[in-house]
Structure formats: structure tokens, C-alpha cells
Amino acid sequence: MSSDVPEPTDVDAARIDTARIEDEMEQSYIDYAMSVIAGRALPDVRDGLKPVHRRILYAMHEEGVTSGSSHRKSSSIVGETMGNFHPHGDSPIYDAMVRMAQDFSMRYPLVDGQGNFGSVDGDPPAAMRYTEARMAPIAEELLADIDMDTVDFSANYDDRLQEPDVLPAAFPNLLVNGSSGIAVGMSTNIPPHNLGEIIDATVELIENPDATVEDLMDHVKGPDFPTGANIVGHNAVHAAYKTGRGRIRVRAEYEVEERENGSDRIIITELPYQTNKARMVEKIADAVNDGSIEGIRDLRDESDRDGIRIVVELKQNAMAEVVKNQLLESFLEKTFGVINLALVDGQPQVLTLKETLRHYLDHRKEVVRRRSQYELNEKEDRAHILEGRLTALEHADDVVDIIQDAEDRDDAKAALQEAYDFSDDQVDHIVRMQLGSLTSMEAAEIEDEYEEVQARIERLETILGDEDELLAVIEEELLAIKDEYDDDRRTSFIEDTDEVTREDLIAEEDVVVVVTEQDYVKRMPVSQFDAQNRGGKGIIGGDIKEGDRVSKVFRANTHDYLLCFTNQGQVYRLKTYEIPEMSRTARGKSAINLLDLDDGEEITAVVNTDDFEDEECLSMVTRDGYVKRTAASEFDNILSTGIIAAKLEDGDELVDVKVTNGSTDLLVATRDGMSIRFDEDEAREMGRNARGVRGIDLEGDDTVAGMVAVEDETEQDLLTVTENGYGKRTPLTEYRKQSRNGKGLVDIKTGDRNGGVTSVKAVGPTDHLIIMSEGGQIMRIRAADISGVGRNTMGVKVMELEGDDGVATVDVVPDANGDRPTETVEREK
Known part of the structure; x- marks a missing residue:
């Protein structure tokens, strides 16, 4: 170091704060996020x-x-x-x-x-x-x-x-004009409404503070979009007003015209909100050209300043109903996702209809109160001046004499204050009075003004002292705005009269879906399997091809939409009824006929889309112990070829996926019997292309076997099943919460008797389990039949296996008291 550079002193050192870079980055990002949320979006x-x-x-x-x-x-x-x-x-x-x-x-x-x-x-x-x-x-x-x-x-x-x-x-603009925006980690999408309806609902809340959302919906029928169109059904609107979230279907306004030459045409006159008309017409034309839609002869956009008019000319022999349904399915209907998120005291909150209006009324009461106080202060100041002037008029001769006898203006002020106890403001006005104001007419005008000011002061004091009067002012002003700006509703409601689909023809029932390593898949009714005693062999659940073996089994409903996650980090969407129903002894159908899987790509986890809301997340864990959370809303639109669910390092695989709501714990279990429990918030929310963060520190060649989302540790146990057919139930309270990326606690003893851990599940005392072996044996048992013991024990025989067969997977069948989320646990390969 150069001799010219001074050595740091203790004072300099005291000004340096030591901080972990990840903590600093986290806080900086939070500050940035809040600035975007509150200051921009x-x-x-x-x-x-x-x-x-x-x-x-x-x-x-x-x-x-x-x-x-x-x-x-x-x-x-x-x-x-x-x-x-x-x-x-x-x-x-x-x-x-x-x-x-x-x-x-x-x-x-x-x-x-x-x-x-x-x-x-x-x-x-x-x-x-x-x-x-x-x-x-x-x-x-x-x-x-x-x-x-x-x-x-x-x-x-x-x-x-x-x-x-x-x-x-002066009116509830948030609901009247709506709003949309994307912040960091959250978004808002509030539809516009009819001014008169919103004001009527606000008045209802003023007159009846205990009014329910249903009472307010007597006035607010639903969103009122500037482009008109039709809202399909009422249920989604009611859900949005009651919860702050909902998915509203908006359908174009159209009519089918029958022409004299026998051909029909469809005329579209209103479009769903935020639809790009030119792009929509272009897409319809593309669909006609590539044969996706048949029966259209001509397509014209005849819109002008008077409104929208799109004419779809049909061929002579075309069925108008079929073409109309094709247009509705792909082009003339949109979903408006309502997220009524707004800043309340600087903090983002999802609000119901009543909460939104209540916050507006609180604001308006503050505005009217402050305005009244401001005007009261002005009126009191004016009354004070007028009182002085009236006193001066009453003693006009003496006042004139005092002013004439004074040497200057200041002497005149002092003499007047001594004679009549005027204030400084009053005497300033008096000495500036013109002689013309001493006439009887001017005096009468001052007296009239004083009476008016006093009456206004009395009214303002009443408003400030009585909240009912203050609310009456707000109501009166709202109704005046309604009279000035209210107009007719533009968006109408139509009943949801969907055409009969394939889904309507399929019975709704719970089924067991079996998937093998070579991706053969089939479904069987759950009712085929009766509960057996622990330690049994089960019955044949599938004729497994030589060299193949069962990799997983899960329960679903035939009408469920499933998200199928693969070992390569892709996710596909599949309707349960699309999986072929076969007998217990059937091998199944190749999944490649249902999903566009690549070579070596295997389904490793399945999530039922009926299980999550938009605000929830999908939490994922990989074989090497990485964990991440991604907003469920990012999986709304999945292509037939699949989309990326998680970015994986070379050699790593996606193992398990769970639905979480931000308030659950994640418990990750390994094949060698270790487990770690931590708050899901420790794995911050990331995009689909992210890898995630380290969830557990694995030792040696240990790998992750599965994951459990802990929601109610007092009502559920952790079920652990090993590949040799042993298992145990342990209260979740015995798994204390730690920080992620630790080595965790011993969950079960593994070894020659037990083998490695195959499956972990959260179970209740009345749940049933579907257990399937690699060789295709399947059995259903009561979870309560498996002994409840502590951690670090070996467990009891759950399923009797033959030869080198092993447990492949376990799934939970809902108890008789209600549904539980579908969870899939796959065998660790």
C-alpha cells in the first residue's frame, strides 16, 4: 500500500455494515417490488x-x-x-x-x-x-x-x-372504469361497470351498512363493458363479487340471418371486451383457409363509425348451428379473469364488492369531512369580519370621528380596538371600508350575508357532528352524479346453454389410473377394489409387459383435467376420460397416443387442476433435492405439445408436484429415509423456466423419493412406505420445522429388510390407500390399519410381495367425509 494512503481508523470501520449478499439482494428486490406495486402497477x-x-x-x-x-x-x-x-x-x-x-x-x-x-x-x-x-x-x-x-x-x-x-x-371510479395491471408477483384485472348501478349499490350500503354482497348484487347486475357483448351465466359474476376473483365468460352479440336464396349468414355486432377486431377476423379467415372451419363462403368486415358489423356468409349447404358453435369455441367467446386487487392503505388486497365500496365510502367520508371543516373555517372567518363591520355600522358616526381624529391609519386602528374591542382582522377591514358602504342598502346586504353565513356555519357544524348527516351529503352528491352521467347498460346476460359434449355422455366417477415405466396407461373404477387387511397380497391390477413395471398409480374423477408432469420437466394437460378404461388384467394403452412424449420421457407426477385456485402455487421437487414454487396461473394455457414446468440440471429429474397456498409447509423425504420440513415461503415463487433452490442437502448417492404439503399437522400423519412392502404412520408434529437445505431428520430406518423409501403421503385416520407393486399387484387398505409409531423406526408389513417384486406407488382415496386433493407419489428410479 502506498504511504500516501492513510490507514483506516476505528471511526471508518464503525461506518461499515456487514451483510449477507443474498439478504441484501432479497431486501432490494422486495423494495423494488413494492415500489412497482404501490407506485406504478x-x-x-x-x-x-x-x-x-x-x-x-x-x-x-x-x-x-x-x-x-x-x-x-x-x-x-x-x-x-x-x-x-x-x-x-x-x-x-x-x-x-x-x-x-x-x-x-x-x-x-x-x-x-x-x-x-x-x-x-x-x-x-x-x-x-x-x-x-x-x-x-x-x-x-x-x-x-x-x-x-x-x-x-x-x-x-x-x-x-x-x-x-x-x-x-366523487364517484367509485375503481369499479366504474375498472383497471388492469401487472405488478411483481401479482396482477389486477377489474372489469368496468355501469355508473348508475354502482352508485345505487353505494347508496344501499350507506342506508344499510349491514348489507350483504347479495344485497348489493340486487343493484349491480355484473360488469358493463364498453364494447357491450353478453356475459354467459351469473354464477361466475357472483363468485367474483363474493371473493374478489372469478372467470367470466363474455360472448359476442350475433344473429343468424336466413336469406331468400337458402344460404344463411352470421352477423356479429358486438365483441367481447379487449378483443382486437381486425386480428379476430384475420384468424377466422386463416381457420377457413386451413380447413379448421368449414361452411364459410365469405367473410367481410362492414364496421363503421356507427358500430361493429362483421358478416360471415355461409355456403348453400352449410349448417349454421355447426359453424356458429365453431366460431364460439375459438373466436367469439373470451374469458375475463376478474382479480379485484387494489391498494388499501398502500397494501395490495383482493377485495369483495362490499369491501371495495366500503373502502370508497370511508375515503369519501374523509373527503366530505375535510371539505366541511375547510369551508367552516372560511365561513367562521367571514362571520368574524362581518360582525366587526356590523358593529362599525351600528356606531358609524363614532367610528368616523375616531378615524378622522387619528393621526394615521395605525392610530385609527388602535383607537377603534380600544373603543370597541375589535380584532386585528376586523379593524383592518373597517379602516378600509368605503363611505358608500355606510348606506342603509349596503348595511342591509351585510346583515343578509351575515345571516346566510351563520346558517351555513350551523349546517356545516351539523354535518361534522353527525355522521348520518355527513352520509346524507355523500348520498345526495352521488345521486346528483348519477342524474348527470348515468346511461343504459350495454352488456347483457345470457343463459349458459352449452351444446352436449362428449363429457356430458361420460359417467362421472372416481377411477384409479395406472402408469408403467414404458408409459402404458389405463383407468379402472375405484369401486373394483375392496378394502383388505394389512399385509395381504392384493389382486392383479395389470398384465405388465415383460421388462416393464408399474411406476405410479393415482386416483382421479373422469371429468377432471389433469396436469401430467414428466421427469424431463415438461407438463401436459389431459382429461381423465381420455385415458382408456380397461379391465384389471389389461396392459393399458401407450401414453404416446394421448400425450406428445419424447423418447425417455416419463410421467412422474399428476395434479388435478380442480384442486387449485389462481392465487395458489405448484410446488415441485427434483431427484437432486431442488425445490421451487410457480404460480398455478402460469399453467392455464398448455399446448398439446406440452410446456416447460421446471428447468433441470443435467442428470436431474422432476420427482413430485404439490398444490400449495402460501401457508403450508413442505416435507421432502429421501430414498434413504431422511426427511426435512420447512416453510414453503423459503422456496420463493419463480417462473416456469427456473430451476429452483436447494430443498434438502443429500448425502452420498441418496435421492428424493417424494414430497408432502403439510396443511394440518394435528389431523394428519405422515405415511411412509418402502419398496419391500413395509410402512408406518407418524404424527406430523414429530417433524419439526427447519430451514431448507439442511440434512433433515431420520424418518424411517431403511436397509435390507425395508429397502428404500418409495412413497410418502399425508393421511387422515379415515383415508384409504391404493398400493400397487411393480409387477401389477394392487390392493386397497385402510390407513388406520398401518401402525402409528415414532420417527426412526422400521414400520410394519403393509403388502406381501412375491419374488423380486417391489412397491411402486401409493395414492390416497378420499375418506367418506369429503374430497381430498389428488396426490401422486412415484417410485424413485
């Missing part, structure tokens, strides 16, 4: 606006670009917003302003645009230098009374100006 429940929209409207308010002014160049508005309040790129600001001006995006546009602001065909808007805009009249209702201390203000990005934290919002 999610709307505030109070005014229904994201920061960029709020800043655009406030910038227009400050510049006087109101509905009564002339239109202003969009570039000017964007520049003011960017320079004063929103220090980001001009493009996202302009994009946000454009959307507020599009009548096909906003149910009640907040910006009155002039020029090309895009189209329902996906045409982009003109550059901001060519378009002009101003506030729409209804937008001014969001800003009404903002100058009366109704909301809090904060410094802008450079501390030069003040901007509102939220707008006063």
Missing part, C-alpha cells in the same frame, strides 16, 4: 387510479385544460405531466392518456380526445404532436374540491411542487 381503492393516470388528470387540472376549455396538444399535456409530476418516459404517459380517451377501453372516458386515438382494430394512435385532448366532464368529478384540503399532498419528485396522494373522487 396497481390502482388505489379510493379513486381507482394508478399514479400515472392521477398525475395526468392533476396536470390538466393545474393547466386549466378542463372540459370547458379548448383542446390542448397532447404533447403539451404529456410534457407538463412528465416535467412536473411523472419523471418517466413520454411514451408510457401518452399511452396512459390515450387509453383514458378510448371509448372502447374505458366505460366512461376521462379524457376528451380529438384526433386519432387508436381503434378497436388495434390501430395505434397518432403521435402526440398530432392529437389534442382535454378533460372529460366526468373526470372533473374526480378532482372536485381538491383545492379545499380534501386530500393529502406530497412533494413531487424534485420537491419543487406538491401533488395529491389521491383524488377526492
Whole structure:
């Protein structure tokens, strides 16, 4: 080190903090995520606006670009917003302003645009230098009374100006115009609604605070999209209002016309919300050209400024009903996924209809209270001045004499205060009074104004002192807005009258699905298997091909959609009834006829899609001990060729998948009898292409055998079954929670007698088990028949095996009290 560089002192060292880089990265990412959530992507429940929209409207308010002014160049508005309040790129600001001006995006546009602001065909808007805009009249209702201390203000990005934290919002804009956005780890998708319906529901909540969601739905029929169309059924809407989440089917408005020449045509006049019309027409044309849809002779888009009109001309012998159903299946119906997520006190929350309106009312009460207090202070100040002037008029001659006798204005003020006990403000006004104000007419006007001010003060004090009066003011103002801006509903409801499908013709029943290593698959009714005593041999469950062996068995319902995960980290979607039903002794059908599997690709885990909601995750574990969680919503759209579920290192394989909800523990078990339990949050949520994090530290050549999602440790035991047919039940409470990536605790003793662990399951006392051997023997036993013992024991004989046969897999059959999630446990190869 150079002699010119001073040695660090103790003071310098004391200023250095030591931190783990992963902790610092984690905290930094959390800070970033919260900044995106609160400062960019999610709307505030109070005014229904994201920061960029709020800043655009406030910038227009400050510049006087109101509905009564002339239109202003969009570039000017964007520049003011960017320079004063929103220090980001001009493009996202302009994009946000454009959307507020599009009548096909906003149910009640907040910006009155002039020029090309895009189209329902996906045409982009003109550059901001060519378009002009101003506030729409209804937008001014969001800003009404903002100058009366109704909301809090904060410094802008450079501390030069003040901007509102939220707008006063005289109507519930979040529900009226809806919102959509993607944050970090969460998203929101709130549909627009009819203004009159939402205000009626708000009034209902004011008059009846105990109103239920069902009561509010007497007023709010459902979303009201700006593009009209039809909502299919009511159940999904009710679920969305009661839970904050739902999947609403929206169908185009169309009619089938019979023509004199015998051919029919389908005329489409309204499209589902956020449908790109031009792209949809193009896709229909492509489907006709490649033969996916038959019977269409011509396709024309005759839309104009008056509305949408797409004409589908059918061939002479085409069946209109068939073509219509084909169009509905692929093009004319969309699903709107409702996620009513908004910021409440700066924190993201999924809200029901009632919670959303309740938070809005709380905000509005605060606004009206602060406005009333602000006006009361002004009126009291004015009354004080008027009292002084009335006193001066009452003693006008003496006041004039005092002022005339004074040497200057200050002496006059002092003499008046000594004579009549005026305040400083009162005496300032008195000495500035003109002689003309001493006339009897002027005096009468002051007395009338004083009486009006006193009456207003009394009214404001009543509002501030009585919440019922305050709520009455809110109700009156809401109804006034309804009278001004309410319009007819655009979106209608139609009953869900789906055509009969193959699924309707298949009996709904629980089945056992058997899969072999060489991917032969079949299903058999669960009812074929009666419960036996522990230690039996079972019965023949399949004629296994020489060199093949059973790899897994699982229970499902014939109408279930299954996600089939493979050892290579791919996932496929399959309907249970598509698996051929065969007898117990049948070999099965090659899975390659059902799924597009590659060479060497084997199904290792199956999850029933009926088991999870959008907010839940799929937790995965690999043979080498890596664990990761991925949002279940990422598996909504799965191609016939499959999609990637997890990225695997060379030589690693996907072993098990469980559905988790963010509040469960994961228990990973190994083939050599070790186990580790940790909070699922320790494996952070990742995308489908991620590898995951280390869940357990494996010793030697040990590998993962399976995983259990621990939901209720007091009601369930951990069932462990080994390849030689031994097993045990142990209370889950004996497996203490640790940090992930540890070596864990001993679960079961393995060795020559037991063999390696094949399967782990969470079981209840009334559950039944389906156990299948590699050679095709299958038996059903009661979980309670397997001894309950502690950890680090050998267990008891569960299934009698012959020769070199071994246990392949175990699955749980629901107890008589209700369904349990389908879980698949595969044999470790």
C-alpha cells in the first residue's frame, strides 16, 4: 500500500455494515417490488387510479385544460405531466392518456380526445404532436374540491411542487372504469361497470351498512363493458363479487340471418371486451383457409363509425348451428379473469364488492369531512369580519370621528380596538371600508350575508357532528352524479346453454389410473377394489409387459383435467376420460397416443387442476433435492405439445408436484429415509423456466423419493412406505420445522429388510390407500390399519410381495367425509 494512503481508523470501520449478499439482494428486490406495486402497477381503492393516470388528470387540472376549455396538444399535456409530476418516459404517459380517451377501453372516458386515438382494430394512435385532448366532464368529478384540503399532498419528485396522494373522487371510479395491471408477483384485472348501478349499490350500503354482497348484487347486475357483448351465466359474476376473483365468460352479440336464396349468414355486432377486431377476423379467415372451419363462403368486415358489423356468409349447404358453435369455441367467446386487487392503505388486497365500496365510502367520508371543516373555517372567518363591520355600522358616526381624529391609519386602528374591542382582522377591514358602504342598502346586504353565513356555519357544524348527516351529503352528491352521467347498460346476460359434449355422455366417477415405466396407461373404477387387511397380497391390477413395471398409480374423477408432469420437466394437460378404461388384467394403452412424449420421457407426477385456485402455487421437487414454487396461473394455457414446468440440471429429474397456498409447509423425504420440513415461503415463487433452490442437502448417492404439503399437522400423519412392502404412520408434529437445505431428520430406518423409501403421503385416520407393486399387484387398505409409531423406526408389513417384486406407488382415496386433493407419489428410479 502506498504511504500516501492513510490507514483506516476505528471511526471508518464503525461506518461499515456487514451483510449477507443474498439478504441484501432479497431486501432490494422486495423494495423494488413494492415500489412497482404501490407506485406504478396497481390502482388505489379510493379513486381507482394508478399514479400515472392521477398525475395526468392533476396536470390538466393545474393547466386549466378542463372540459370547458379548448383542446390542448397532447404533447403539451404529456410534457407538463412528465416535467412536473411523472419523471418517466413520454411514451408510457401518452399511452396512459390515450387509453383514458378510448371509448372502447374505458366505460366512461376521462379524457376528451380529438384526433386519432387508436381503434378497436388495434390501430395505434397518432403521435402526440398530432392529437389534442382535454378533460372529460366526468373526470372533473374526480378532482372536485381538491383545492379545499380534501386530500393529502406530497412533494413531487424534485420537491419543487406538491401533488395529491389521491383524488377526492366523487364517484367509485375503481369499479366504474375498472383497471388492469401487472405488478411483481401479482396482477389486477377489474372489469368496468355501469355508473348508475354502482352508485345505487353505494347508496344501499350507506342506508344499510349491514348489507350483504347479495344485497348489493340486487343493484349491480355484473360488469358493463364498453364494447357491450353478453356475459354467459351469473354464477361466475357472483363468485367474483363474493371473493374478489372469478372467470367470466363474455360472448359476442350475433344473429343468424336466413336469406331468400337458402344460404344463411352470421352477423356479429358486438365483441367481447379487449378483443382486437381486425386480428379476430384475420384468424377466422386463416381457420377457413386451413380447413379448421368449414361452411364459410365469405367473410367481410362492414364496421363503421356507427358500430361493429362483421358478416360471415355461409355456403348453400352449410349448417349454421355447426359453424356458429365453431366460431364460439375459438373466436367469439373470451374469458375475463376478474382479480379485484387494489391498494388499501398502500397494501395490495383482493377485495369483495362490499369491501371495495366500503373502502370508497370511508375515503369519501374523509373527503366530505375535510371539505366541511375547510369551508367552516372560511365561513367562521367571514362571520368574524362581518360582525366587526356590523358593529362599525351600528356606531358609524363614532367610528368616523375616531378615524378622522387619528393621526394615521395605525392610530385609527388602535383607537377603534380600544373603543370597541375589535380584532386585528376586523379593524383592518373597517379602516378600509368605503363611505358608500355606510348606506342603509349596503348595511342591509351585510346583515343578509351575515345571516346566510351563520346558517351555513350551523349546517356545516351539523354535518361534522353527525355522521348520518355527513352520509346524507355523500348520498345526495352521488345521486346528483348519477342524474348527470348515468346511461343504459350495454352488456347483457345470457343463459349458459352449452351444446352436449362428449363429457356430458361420460359417467362421472372416481377411477384409479395406472402408469408403467414404458408409459402404458389405463383407468379402472375405484369401486373394483375392496378394502383388505394389512399385509395381504392384493389382486392383479395389470398384465405388465415383460421388462416393464408399474411406476405410479393415482386416483382421479373422469371429468377432471389433469396436469401430467414428466421427469424431463415438461407438463401436459389431459382429461381423465381420455385415458382408456380397461379391465384389471389389461396392459393399458401407450401414453404416446394421448400425450406428445419424447423418447425417455416419463410421467412422474399428476395434479388435478380442480384442486387449485389462481392465487395458489405448484410446488415441485427434483431427484437432486431442488425445490421451487410457480404460480398455478402460469399453467392455464398448455399446448398439446406440452410446456416447460421446471428447468433441470443435467442428470436431474422432476420427482413430485404439490398444490400449495402460501401457508403450508413442505416435507421432502429421501430414498434413504431422511426427511426435512420447512416453510414453503423459503422456496420463493419463480417462473416456469427456473430451476429452483436447494430443498434438502443429500448425502452420498441418496435421492428424493417424494414430497408432502403439510396443511394440518394435528389431523394428519405422515405415511411412509418402502419398496419391500413395509410402512408406518407418524404424527406430523414429530417433524419439526427447519430451514431448507439442511440434512433433515431420520424418518424411517431403511436397509435390507425395508429397502428404500418409495412413497410418502399425508393421511387422515379415515383415508384409504391404493398400493400397487411393480409387477401389477394392487390392493386397497385402510390407513388406520398401518401402525402409528415414532420417527426412526422400521414400520410394519403393509403388502406381501412375491419374488423380486417391489412397491411402486401409493395414492390416497378420499375418506367418506369429503374430497381430498389428488396426490401422486412415484417410485424413485
